[in-house]
Amino acid sequence: MDSPATRRDFLGLALGAWATTAAAGAAAAAGVSLWPREEPPATARVGKSALKDGRATGSLRGVPFVLVAAPAGPLALSLVCTHARCLVKWNEGERRYVCPCHRGTFDAEGRVVSGPPPAPLKRLAVTDAGDAWEVTG
Amino acid sequence: MSWRGLLDGLDVRLGWREARARAAAELARPQPARAGWGVALGGAALGVLGLEALSGLVLAAHYRASPESAHASVAAIRDTVPLGWLWLSVHAWGTHALVALALLQAAKVFISGAHKRPRELTWVAGALVLFAVLGLAVTGHLLPWTNEAFWSTSVRLGHVESAPLAGPAAARLLRGGDDVGAATLSRFYILHVAVLPALLAALLALHLRLVRRLGLAPGVPADEEAARGHAACSEGGAAWLPQLALRAAAGAAVAVAALLTVAALHPPGPAAAAGGPTPAGLRPEWFFLALFQFLKLAPARVAGLPGESVAQLVPLLAVAAFALLPFLDRSPARRLSARKLSLAVVAACVFAWGALTVLGAVSDRELRLFGKTRAFDTYGRPR
Ligand code: HEM
Ligand code: FES
Numbered sequence: 001m002d003s004p005a006t007r008r009d010f011l012g013l014a015l016g017a018w019a020t021t022a023a024a025g026a027a028a029a030a031g032v033s034l035w036p037r038e039e040p041p042a043t044a045r046v047g048k049s050a051l052k053d054g055r056a057t058g059s060l061r062g063v064p065f066v067l068v069a070a071p072a073g074p075l076a077l078s079l080v081c082t083h084a085r086c087l088v089k090w091n092e093g094e095r096r097y098v099c100p101c102h103r104g105t106f107d108a109e110g111r112v113v114s115g116p117p118p119a120p121l122k123r124l125a126v127t128d129a130g131d132a133w134e135v136t137g
Numbered sequence: 138m139s140w141r142g143l144l145d146g147l148d149v150r151l152g153w154r155e156a157r158a159r160a161a162a163e164l165a166r167p168q169p170a171r172a173g174w175g176v177a178l179g180g181a182a183l184g185v186l187g188l189e190a191l192s193g194l195v196l197a198a199h200y201r202a203s204p205e206s207a208h209a210s211v212a213a214i215r216d217t218v219p220l221g222w223l224w225l226s227v228h229a230w231g232t233h234a235l236v237a238l239a240l241l242q243a244a245k246v247f248i249s250g251a252h253k254r255p256r257e258l259t260w261v262a263g264a265l266v267l268f269a270v271l272g273l274a275v276t277g278h279l280l281p282w283t284n285e286a287f288w289s290t291s292v293r294l295g296h297v298e299s300a301p302l303a304g305p306a307a308a309r310l311l312r313g314g315d316d317v318g319a320a321t322l323s324r325f326y327i328l329h330v331a332v333l334p335a336l337l338a339a340l341l342a343l344h345l346r347l348v349r350r351l352g353l354a355p356g357v358p359a360d361e362e363a364a365r366g367h368a369a370c371s372e373g374g375a376a377w378l379p380q381l382a383l384r385a386a387a388g389a390a391v392a393v394a395a396l397l398t399v400a401a402l403h404p405p406g407p408a409a410a411a412g413g414p415t416p417a418g419l420r421p422e423w424f425f426l427a428l429f430q431f432l433k434l435a436p437a438r439v440a441g442l443p444g445e446s447v448a449q450l451v452p453l454l455a456v457a458a459f460a461l462l463p464f465l466d467r468s469p470a471r472r473l474s475a476r477k478l479s480l481a482v483v484a485a486c487v488f489a490w491g492a493l494t495v496l497g498a499v500s501d502r503e504l505r506l507f508g509k510t511r512a513f514d515t516y517g518r519p520r
Contacts, residue, residue: 036314063316083445084295085316086288086415100417101292102433103501103515116435118299118443 045132055090060137065124066090067133068108076124076135077110083117097121160349164377169355169370171249176353176381177388178245182238184389185231185396186341192228193330195221200280202326204319207282208410215405226400232274234396236424239267247462247483250471251354254363257463259351262344264460269337274422276329279322287411288419290325291317296432299445300453349377359469418501427490428452430497433515455486 044058046067054069057079064079064087079087079097086101096113097106104115111120124137148154199218201210214221242263246252252260279290294317298308313320355362355370362370375381421429435448458465466479473480496517503512512520 034310036309036312036320039315061316062318080316081295084292084299086292086295086419089414100415101419112437116433116437116445118437118445 078122170374180385180388181392226404254359259347276325283408426497427493
């Protein structure tokens, strides 16, 4: 015969294991639903006539970018600072993108010049669509 | 049924008389004579917390958590709800008061050596209460959906993203996507009105349960308290009921009166809704200025790793050391004169925190100080 204590211990252990597994499963299921989906790439059109001094701004999913018509071809840069996501602003005098939050600066190609940003401004793909540029990212 | 019969019947079912007798016995125990008016500080924090809960309830009844309606609903609370401006003001000022009172509470406890054995967990629970309050401050800040709040949240989550290991996943989960938007507002709202208040209530219940069970710390060293027992160290002292509870209530009354006065004299004004560019001179609340200023010092890269992620180890370790202080500061001594080393270490940390706070407050600013206009650069150096 089983001693009653052993049987009780076993059932207690089984209950604990079941409760832990159920809680972990429920948490995992909630996590799956809480985890944000990858957003599909969006495309924005910038009319070539909209460029002023060779520059124009637009936005992708509400996030601003700049498009610059350089001699070597058009360049589109996200204006989101790579440090902590403030919006950088082009300063024509310094020829730099300047971040208002912690004074990060980037050159005309988006490379870091000074300050805390760890990476260059994100480049977005540009395609020629006749009378407009199409920016994807 | 008579009133007595009702109470008897409830006692049979709930056993409330036994629970009340146990609590009353604990609250009637004498506390160490030195307890004095120190308990007014904890009482003040409790009073302000109560007002935060009440004002939060009123605000939540009128607030609408979506990017389209949040800003207008807060404007309506301010301009059309009867006394709405006062509840808004009380709720906003109360956050600052609560953080300040919690920090003072920690300072008082450290100075009196009350965090030492056997009250380590009381300290840890108190520190977690403070962290929950800070979480409420951060999540609540976004809710009015002002341009300033939008961008400061974007920056805060940008810093979370740089945190070592779990940073990117935590930032994405909090943001609900790649950028701050409607999903972020929903998530911050539910954290602010449900998750964090529940967590705070549970932690505070634990904190107060421990205070009641262990009694207030006597002035004698921790090993002597363990050997002689709390009762022997408390002879002749006042008990929680009624003396100390009255002092705590007096602290609460003074704090609530002061908060109401400040809130009535300095109500919040209108602020631009989200949707504009990043404002210049973005700066966090006073209690995050030191962190703000410290993270500016991080170079872009350290030893080939992202500089910010490496730099964040310093505040992360400091916060962990704060929460676990009783396990680091282990000598039994309670008198400050017998604790010179730990006092020196903590004083140095507090000084560094204060200095960074001042540098953060003046950085990138022009201020009139002592009759002269002075400009300060990003690092807080006079220009
Ligand atoms: C909103 C925040 C807080 C509230 C409402 C609160 C409430 C209280 C109350 C009512 C008491 C008893 C009366 C007193 O000694 O003042 C107390 C004691 C205590 N608190 Fe807190 N507290 C808070 C934050 C903290 C923090 C941040 C810490 C430390 C990190 C802390 C550590 C302690 C300790 C160790 C005691 C026991 C003191 C003793 O035995 O002399 N508390 N708290
Ligand atoms: S967010 Fe741009 S420098 Fe920090």
